[in-house]
Amino acid sequence: MSQQIELTVGALLDDIAGKFPDNEALIYVERGLRYSYREFNERCRQVAKGLLRMGVKKGDHLAIWAYNVPEWVVLQFATAKIGAVLVTVNTSYKSAELEYIMKQSDSKFLFLVQGFKDTDYIRTLAAVVPELAESEPGKLESRDLPFLKHVVFLGEGAPAGTINFEKIVELGREVPDAELHAVEKTLSVHDVINMQYTSGTTGFPKGVMLTHHNLVNNGFNIGECMRFTEKDRLCIPVPFFHCFGCVLAVMACVTHGSTMVPVEIFDPLKVLQAVEKERCTALHGVPTMFIAELEHPRFPEFDLTSLRTGIMAGSNCPIEVMRRVIRDMHASEITIAYGQTESSPVITQTRTDDPIELKVSTVGRVLPNVELKIVDIESGAELPPGKQGELCTRGYLVMKGYYKMPEETAKAIDADGWLHTGDLAVMDENGYCKITGRIKNMIIRGGENIYPREIEEFLYTHPNISDVQVYGVPDRKYGEQVMAAVVLKQGSEMSEAEVKEFCRGRIANYKIPKYVRFVDSYPMTASGKIQKFKLREMAIRELQLEENI
Incomplete structure (x- = not known):
């Protein structure tokens, strides 16, 4: 087994920025925004120091409700540098869901954009926290969300009761580097730094607690399966609030010094434009995204010959779509990944040289340093190849648990540390898995x-x-x-x-x-x-x- 990485998310970025300082880290085509790894790390450090000045402590929970804006990626690393927990909120959520997550997660901060699609976030938040408009920024006293103290606006200006994100950057200039270093020294790779909500079979979403160790190692192994190097450039149209965005994309890139090219809100034309303009070598998406790109009337206009790999995940890929991605998009080394939030998230992945048959009929084989077994649903006994049972996994990728839900955690992770996925699968003699159904009715x-x-x-x-x-x-x-x-x-x-x-x-x-x-x-x-x-x-x-x- 290869060595596991024993770095925090913040230390990882320091390390990569040291190795590839002038390599492009983050590019937003439409904004004309370009950060080298040196600049990106500096920006993250500045925001981390600003958060310290605002009183954020290790272990505090900070929620983000936004599509793929640049501040999202910066916050992913800035919060990790000070050991704060970033709570990711689904961009499609409405008032009842927002209120539940803010309450259940004990979040002190909420970072948000103006809105997404048909939802005005400011208006939605006002329905949940009517006190916001009358409150002084940073001194919010909410009856329904007593933990929430700060609302930070990502965009131009600052609606009533909020402060603008750039104010945090400014505050960071007043904080000496030594103060940030002192906090970083107190962090452990096994600290929780990310919380993602997965819809609950019990009726309410559960906060999945993920650590530095979970995310750094999963991201690294995902990147290895795509054969990523510092020369790769990944177009990211999948949302950051999902593991697909913040781990399979962001962490897979940063662990390899690769370049991130996010698309803020999925639009097939913008994806095609970004891939061509930035000569992206990799592209992520769920099958419906790839279909939308392939079927776009202007698809033939774009030169996608730079593409090599990427990940298709989320649901089964029809063979015809896979053929077209390989032939017409030139992504001959595209991979398939499978997992769940509780496994931070990838458990299995196909490899770049796997034949197309395995890419459409299986979800690949287990990642390095990870154990996998198929067990009998009734007895729990391990099953031989070719027999259907529940897929279980163990290793660095298993979550710390569900936030404030010890009973639910005990149901998901057994006494021997095996995570029970609830998915039915069959594994062949070469270790390739097929997902055949779900025990739960997801x-x-x-x-x-x-x-x-x-x-x-x-x-x-x-x-x-x-x-x-x-x-x-x-x-x-x-x-x-x-x-x-x-x-x-x-x-x-x-x-x-x-x-x-x-x-x-x-x-x-x-x-x-x-x-x-x-x-x-x-x-x-x-x-x-x-x-x-x-x-x-x-x-x-x-x-x-x-x-x-």
């Missing part, structure tokens, strides 16, 4: 993990709904769509449109059921358990979705 729609329980809990709050079961049905474009089977209360009436309208603006758009059907009862087992697989089978027949499977 829905994966266009790379977004959706836990039915969370939507069910929300819909239960409607006065007309007596019971609801949410499950996934196949969809050609997104892999799966959300469907709800609703039992109404006696004497109540409701339409499909009313169910959707109730959700709109209160839960993320991608969680709103695409299909709603009203039923009197559910198919049950003899012991009274609802059989969701039967509901799914019935829906596939009724909606004639057979060809989408």
Whole structure:
């Protein structure tokens, strides 16, 4: 087994900036922004010192609610340099989800942009924290979010009650380097520095606690699987708030001195323009992103011959799409990765020289320094190659646990340190894994993990709904769509449109059921358990979705 990296995220950046000071670290094509590794590290240090001046202590929780703006990447390293925990908030979240995460995470700071797509973040925050507009910046006293003290605006100006991000940079100039060094000396690679929320099977998202050690080593091994060097340039259209963005992209680059070329909000044309202009050698995305790029009417205009590799993940890749990515996008060494937030996140990955058949039929083999086994769901016994069971993993990649949820943590990680993924898989004799299903009823729609329980809990709050079961049905474009089977209360009436309208603006758009059907009862087992697989089978027949499977 190769040696593990024993560096904090901040020390890693110092090390890489020392080795490749003039290499380009971060490029924003549309903003004309370019940082070398020396400049990027200096910017991160400045922000880290500014946060210290604002009273941030090691272990404090700071939330960020933003798409792929430059401040996001800077904060990922600045917070790590002082041992603060960066809490990532899904850009699609609405008021109920924001309030839950800010409350559950005990976040003292919230960094946010003006808004994203159909959501005005400032207005959404005002609904959760009405005291903000009248409060002096830094002295917020919120009844519902007592921990929250500072709201920092990423953009021009500063809405009422907030301070602008550049103010933190200015404050950093007043802090001597020695003060930052003193804090850095107190950090351990096993400290938690990142918290990402994964939708909960119990109805509420769980804060996955990830350490320096988790992220640095996972990022390094992901980059190794793509054969990254300091000469690689990765176009990043996947969101930073997901592990896909902040680990498979950012950490894979920084561990190798490679160049990051983010796209702020996914747009296939902007991706194609960035790849051509910056001669990117790698590109990440979920299959739907690659499809949108390949099918863009202006696709033939772009010279993508610089592309070599990248990662496709989030859902299965159709073979025809893979063929086109290799042939028409020139990414002959594209890889497939599989994992989950709890494993920081990648467990298996294909390698650059794997044949196309393995890239479309498997999720690759286990990463270096990681253990993997397939176990019998009933007995827990390890299974031989070719037998289906639950995929379990152990090693540096396993999370510290769920924040303030010890019972949930104990369910996920057993006494021997094995993380139980809840995914059904088969491994062949060469170690290549196929994911064959899920023990939990998770829905994966266009790379977004959706836990039915969370939507069910929300819909239960409607006065007309007596019971609801949410499950996934196949969809050609997104892999799966959300469907709800609703039992109404006696004497109540409701339409499909009313169910959707109730959700709109209160839960993320991608969680709103695409299909709603009203039923009197559910198919049950003899012991009274609802059989969701039967509901799914019935829906596939009724909606004639057979060809989408």
